[in-house]
Amino acid sequence: MEFFDFGTIFFLVAAIVIFFQLRNVLGRRTGSERPPFDPYSARSGKKNEDATASENVVSLPRRKGGAEAESVYAAIDSFAAPGTDLNKGLRAIRDADSSFEPKSFVEGAKMAYEMIVMAYADGDRRTLKNLLSREVYDGFVAAIADRESRSEKIQSSFVGIDKAEIVNAEMKGSEAHVTLRVVSELISATRDGGGEVIDGDPETVAEVKDVWTFARDTRSRDPNWKLVATEADD
Template identity: 30%
Template sequence: MNYSFEYIDIILLAMIAGFIFLRLRGILGKRTGFEGKASAQFDKILKEAVNQQPTKIKETFDKNDQKEFLKGAKIAYETIITDFSDNDNKITNSRSLLNKEIYNQFNEALKQRNARGHHAEITFIGINSAEIKEHKKVDKTLNVTVDFIAEVITCIKDKDKKIVSGDPEKIKKIYDTWIFSRDITSMNPNWQLVNILT
C-alpha cells in the first residue's frame, strides 16, 4: 500500500517540476546581459522547487524566512525589470508577479511608450544589494518592503533610432523600494509586487 502513495508523490513532484520548467524557460529566455548565469540559476531553483511542495507561510517571518524571501525577491526584481524593457505591447513573463493595479500601470506605460514610437534597450547588469526595510502582517496579508540597488545599461530611442534618454554605453545605478505581498492563509507560494515607492 505504501508503494502506491510513493508513486503518487513522484508523479506530483514531476508535474510540479514540469510546470516550473515551462514557467522559468519563458522567463529566463527573455533576459539580456545576464545569460551567463541563467542556466546555473535555473538548475538551483528547479532543484529547490522539486524538493518542497507549497505550504502556508508561517505566522512569523524570522531570519531564515527573510533570507529565502530575498532570494526570490531578487529573481522577481530582475524578471520584472527585463520584462518591462521588452518592446512588447504588454507585460507577459512577469504577469503572475504583479497585482492587478501594478500590472495595469506597467501596461499603460508600455502603451504610452509605443505610442510615442519609442523603444527601450535595457541590459540588466546585476543587483548590488537587496535589503528588507520593513515587514508587517495586516489581517491575513504579509507585506514586505525591500530596498534594491541595481545596475543597468539603459537608453530609450525614437523610431529613427536616435537616443531620447539614457546612454547605451554607461552603467547606471538605480535605487528602488518595492512592496511585495502574500496571503499567509493561501497555499499559493507566489508573492506579488503591490506597490513601488518613490
C-alpha cells in the first residue's frame, strides 16, 4: 500500500511538471473570438487572425506616412482615381473603418440588392427589416400593405445585375454613406385578385436602373450596412 501511494504521488508530480513545460512551450490562448459577419464588407481569414491577435496586444498610436499610407489606400486608389471626390470620400470612410474595401463592398451590396428586390416582391417584411433603415422600411411596408389591400401580388424573377458602381461616398458625422448606381434585369408582373396581369410582363426581361445609398455607423460594433435611400435612375 505504501509503494502504491508513493508511486501515485510520483507520477502525479511528473504529470504536473510536464503540463507546465508544455504550456510554456506551446503557449495558451486568452480572450474569446468573435466571428465577424458583414454582407457588405469582406472579412478574410487573415483579417480574423489579426483581429484575434490584436486583443492580446496593446498598440501605441503612430502616424502613417509615406509608403505606409499609400499601401493603406492602394485598394481605393485602384478603384477610384486619386484626387477625385469619390477617392477622397472612400479614403475618409477607410480612415473611419479600417475594414472597408470598395470592391468587397460592391459585391456585398449586389447581394443585398437582390435580397431586397425579391423580399419586396414577396412581401417579406422580416428580411426587409434587417436590411433597411427605419425610414426606408416604413415606406416599403406601406407600399406592400397598399398592394395587399387590393389583393394584388407581384410575380418576379431576378435575372441578374449587369452593372453596379459606386458613384458617391462620404462621411456624415460618424456615419459612412456609399451610393451605388445599379443596372439589373428583372422579370416582373403584378396580378390582381383574379390573377390577371395589370402591370409588367411575366414573359419579358426588363432593365431596371436604380440609385441606392447604404450607410452604417462606423462607431458601432455592428458591421452591417443598411439601405437608407432609393431613387430611380432615368
